[in-house]
Amino acid sequence: MDGHTHLAMEWKDQSPGPDCSMLPSFLTDPFPADPLVEDCDGGNDGSEGGGFERHGLSVAVGSPQEEGKPVTPHFGQRSSSSSSLSERMQARAGFSVAKLSMPGSEYSGAQSPYLTIPPGLSPASLLESPVFLSNAMGQSSPTTGKLLMLGDTNNNNNARLEPPSVEDGPRAFSFKALDLKSSQYTAEGKKGSLPNSQHPSAPSRDVPVKTETNIQTTTQGANPLGHLNQAQLNNGQDLMKRSYHDCNNKRNRLAADSATAGGDNNASPTPPATAVDSEAAKGDYPAAVATAAPAEDGYSWRKYGQKQVKHSEYPRSYYKCTHPSCQVKKKVERSHEGHVTEIIYKGTHNHPRPAAQSRRPAGGAQVHPFNDAQMDAPADNNNNGYGNAGGSQPNAEARSLWHAGVAVQDWRGDGLEATSPPSVPGELCDSSASMQVHDGAARFESPEGGVDVTSAVSDEVDGDDRVAHGSMSQGQGAADTTEGDELESKRRLHNLISARPHHICSFHQERKMCVLILGGRMFQEAGVVRH
DNA sequence: AGCCTTTGACCAGCG
């Protein structure tokens, strides 16, 4: 696991939108289906069964080497050409790019694409890397100048992804979720196979939009995101414990970073320090560990059901917001190990976040889904904007995770408003969009179509039409942009990233948004930010 | 005592 981080991305829709100028060129490249994915999980393939389509870009970070396989990125998509950019990129960057699967057509069902990033590679670097350049050939630009980092790719140090900063505010959107273990290697693989299965459009459209998700823990793969605060760690401890073992120490040293994070979030009920923690502290602990604890989204959730969904390998848990007047629900699929493989939010919160932790202690039972799941933070949309005020978030770091998930406003540009954070009353209230985190990717479901937040890249606006998935296809979206635009975008991104190293961003020119992909340990985070 | 999780049963939508 150590070796590389993988990013898996899924696209919801294929729309080749022009939007994605910034989208990584790799997206465009066709990649052969990735065997890893299946290996990992066995993936489902696309079954889309349940109705949820999993399109969306998800990024999974894992260590490639697991299982002794060479790390090769895969993208779920099957694409035709294999040789491609990915290879070139890999050669150049030092890491290979997985294939992306586009939700759309051909890809459907394919596994989720994975992008592999060598350890040590930071998101920022990734961003800078050719992969994210529309131009496949993109090289480090003066703006970025970080390509050097690529050199590190092989380090044991895993790429470090830092948690997104909270500050992004409402706009920022993050989700994370991929557990390598579960996702990439395991669940995800399976799901990956599901891949695109979920389309926002399909299923739950009811909901308004929202949010953010948080991190998944994962353990296995290296977590790129090293920085999780302890709170997170704590929360994730259980998982971590489990996973921890699974995981090898090889992960990122990010753990150290995590240390930085520090504080316990309130949220997590308590994380007894476990060996894991201690290890983490020691630094042995893979970064993944850190990720484990996802922050809460700040909202209180009550589980009202659990069911084994037919096409899903793991049981799906149903949660409702405990706020009296709030009808927000979320569905969380979690691997047996506790890793969240998918999170789908429905509805928007019509209330501010509850004060942090108020509840937890009590019955003990309460679990935020996150805690439980460890992952998911629902995005509370609000958080960013305002939720915090509520204090739901414990510490800054915690927030950062959370916030990362900011709402995506306007990210639909078109008219869907899907985005505002759910929590914000009034804003999105009815818009319904829900966000799903799918194997690390979050997506929104909206009545109109889903938007896949997850991939920021993909931003699909409406199900129907607007999907602009970042189409990764070279030809399309990304390609469309002119270099100048790209440069501009790149600059923006660069700036953004500089500010938030942990995010990987892509800028959508049309939408004027930046998508952030946050690395998480095993999972990824992504966010959309407006410029 | 309150809140939450668990879990089997029920209901609704869809083919």
Place this chain on the structure above:
DNA sequence: TCGCTGGTCAAAGGC
């Protein structure tokens, strides 16, 4: 209309 599947309800039990 039937069967399947996903989503929700509600009783029981735990913390």
